[in-house]
Amino acid sequence: MPQAITVAVKDDLPQSQEKEKTNRHPSKGVTSHWANIATSWSLVTLPITALTVAFLVMVFQYRVTHDDIPFENLRSSSLELKDENNVIYVDLNSSVILFVTSWASSLAPMLTGFIMALASFPIARQLSNTIRNGCTDSLPTPYQFGLTLKFLDGSALAAIWFWMVYLISWGKTRKPQTPILVKVSNIAVLATVLGKGLLQGDSEVPFTQVSPIPNPMGYSFGLIPQCLRGNNSVAAQSEFDNGVARTCSMIFGRSAFLRDPPVTLQVMNNLSPNTSVYTHTASESHGKQFAYFGVPSEELNDNHDFTAHTYGAHTSCSLISQRCNLESVAPTVRYNCSAAFNGHITDANLHQAFFTDDKMSKSVLDYSNGPNKGTGNPFYFALASGEGSGFSSVPGGTSNPEFVQALNGIETFVLGCRSTIYDIEYDHVDGDITRFDARPSNTSVSNIWQSTTSNDWTNWSLSVKQAMTAALVTANTSQEFANQVALSxxxxxxxxxxQGIEKRPALATQNRNTTLVARIPLAPLIALVAVSFLFVLVGLSFTALAIWAARFEDARNIQASLGITGLVADRFEEESLKIGAKSVDEFFAEYIGEADRRVGMETDSKMEIYRYITLKGTDISNSDHRYPGVRSRPVHGGRTESEESSPGEV
Structure with a gap:
């Protein structure tokens, strides 16, 4: 029983085909090619061009570089402040750049179909010439023609796959590729490769820029004006200038007093809002330990690097108990370092004295020849004391001769020290000191600290005593003990x-600004732009070829039919519909409102051969209910009944 598969949409608007055909104006063929060319050109070139230009504008508008370091000595060794070779940094979130480039990489593969649409015009022209010249061998085989239609009217990527399968799996049975198939396949491969080549890689990296600060912060220290009028010795600070004492750090009268005690006490107890004392071990000075002035940590900006001037001190001490003949003479321990420093240690009190030289021959407090007019830099002093009782050991072992135990159990000792005051210039970069240049100060500067500590020892003795107690417990050797006391x-x-110093502007200050930026390698960037413009150039080239080919009537008429739509119209519609048609849409009766035909399939009684057929109206009801939508016809002499009827119609 005849069977048929039908695909139909019923049309309720019948009109006269003949009337419509007579209403068409005579024409030299299809004229919709200009709209097709213009549409394909705009879709191939404009979006990719716009996205590429937008990408380049973003890259170069927001490009950032590591500018030259304003102060070479403030270059950070831990931060990379130099542009990588062949890399561009963009001060934008990488997702913004990815958004633009992903649009380009997504659009390009979708636009390959429009490149193929433009290429169909010169392909149609070549096909026309081949037919006109009678070159039958250069015409495609039916399967090659099917592949050509896939390239021109379908997915280029899928068509490439079927083309490769045809080349590889058909082997020797296939015919040689015709020039038309070679050309259309090459164009499809080129368009697909260009579309897939629009990829851009980037990543986010920390990026640090430095710039000078026009108004340097107060990270340096200098002397107050009162300390710039003399050599700041006891004698100099005791003088009067127009009735005003030249006091720098001390007030001298019958007794000696600190000029501004709150300043000293705040700094000593780490409570000052302006000044703190820090320690630093300087490799430039063979590992010497310095105490120096700096601004409090809460005043430091983590993003500031600076060069500052300040003052500092380095003190070195050693145990001189044997040199001073330290011995127990019950119930005390006696020491005799020199005529200027001797006595008895009876308890844990601190004995101290400052001298004009390292031989301890004369105390700076000896005013027999008038007030002290200053000492050199360094200045010298000695400390004698006893610490605690019941210690199981002392630094260097219980037999260390530099420690003598009194009858009451305290460990006694004598230290000889020298202290040097320094003018210091240092670089503070990324939270670390990278350069520490310490040079001995002149005596006008060193006398400030020498005169203050030697005349007002009560304010500092307690801190030193605490350091002695801690060192006696923690130090392993005599020198470690002496070093801890010296640093204190x-x-x-x-x-x-x-009291004699004040804040000053830093010698150099720069600001570090670290942000996350997009890191774009230069090679992929150039490749992206090159491929983008090559894609556009290919589109423009095929547009020019399409315009050239469309000048020929036969080329544009063949191009209109060179697709699945044209093939369907040729197979299932009347040829008379093509007369005067201006576009391929007019090849169909449905376009003029008369669609009484439906497309189906039929098979022979054995259901071995299937073929397309067209049916009209009531023919659909004759389908076999055992095989819905399929009708079969007996084969008469190798031809079905449908084949004996008019072509394409039952």
Missing amino acids: FSKVSMAMGA
Whole structure:
């Protein structure tokens, strides 16, 4: 029983085909090609061009570079402040750049179909010439023609796949590729490769820029005006200038007093809002430990690097108990370092004295020849004391001769020290000191700290005593013990002279600004732009070829039919509909409102051969109910009944 598969949409608007055909104006063929060319050209070129230009504008508008370091000495060794070779940094979120480039990479593959649409015009022209010249062997085989239609009217990527399968799997049975198939396949491969080549890689990286600060912060320290009028010795600070004492750090009269005690006490107890005492071990000075002035940590900006001037001290001490003949003479321990420093240690009190030289021959407090007019830099002092009782050991072991135990159990000792005051210039970069240049100060500067510590020892002795107690427990050797005490003295002596200094602008200040930026390698960037404009150039080239080919009537008429739509119209519609048609849409009766035909399939009684057929109206009801939508006809002499009827119609 005849069977048929039908695909139909019923049309309720019948009109006269003949009337419509007579209403068409005579024409030299299809004229819709200009709209097709213009549409394909605009879709191929304008979006990719716009996205590429937008991408380049973003890259170069927001490009950032590591500018030259304003102060070479403030270059950070831990931060990369130099542009990588062949890399561009863009101060934009990488997702913004990815959004633009992903649009380009997504659009390009979708636009390959429009490149193929433009290419169909010169292909149609070549096909026309081949037919006109009678070159039958250059015409495609039916399967090659099917592949050509896939390239021109379908997915280029899918068509490439079927084309490759045809080349590889058909082997020797296939015919040689015709020039038309070679050309259309090459164009499809080119368009697809260009479309897939629009990819851009980027990543986000920390990016640090430095710039000078026009108004330097107050990270340096200098002397107050009162300390610039003399050599700041006891004698100099005791003088009067027009009835005003030249006091720098001390007030001298019958007794000696700190000029501004709150400043010293605040600095000593780490409570000052302006000044703090820090310690630093300087590799430039063979590992010496310095105490120096700096601004409090809460005043430091983490993003500021600076070069500052300040003052500092380095003190070195050693145990000189044997040199001073330290011995127990019950119930005390006696020491005799020199005529200027001797006595008895009876308890844990601190004995101290400052001298004009390292031989301890004369105390700076010896005013027999008038007030002290200053000492050199360094200045010298000695400390004698006893610490605690019941210690199981002392630094260097219980037999260390530099420690003598009194009858009451305290460990006694004598330290000889020298302290040097320095003018310091240092670089502070990324939270670390990268350069520490310490040079001995002149005596006008060192006398500030020498005169203050030697005349007002009560304010610093407690801190040093605490350091002695801690060192006696923690130090392993005599020198470790002496070094800990020396560093403690450097810190408190700096605090004692803090009244004579004030904040000054830094010598150099720069700001570090670290942000996340997009890192774009230059090679992929150039490749992206090159491929984008090559894609556009290919589109423009095929547009020019399409315009050239469309000048020929036969080329544009063949191009209109060179597709699945044209093939369907040729197979299932009347040829008379093509007369006067201006576009391929007019090849169909449905376009003029008369669509009484439906497309189906039929098979023979054995259901081995299937073929397309067209049916009209009631023919659909004759389908076999055992095989819905399929009708079969007996084969008569190798031809079905439908084949004996008019072509394309039952």
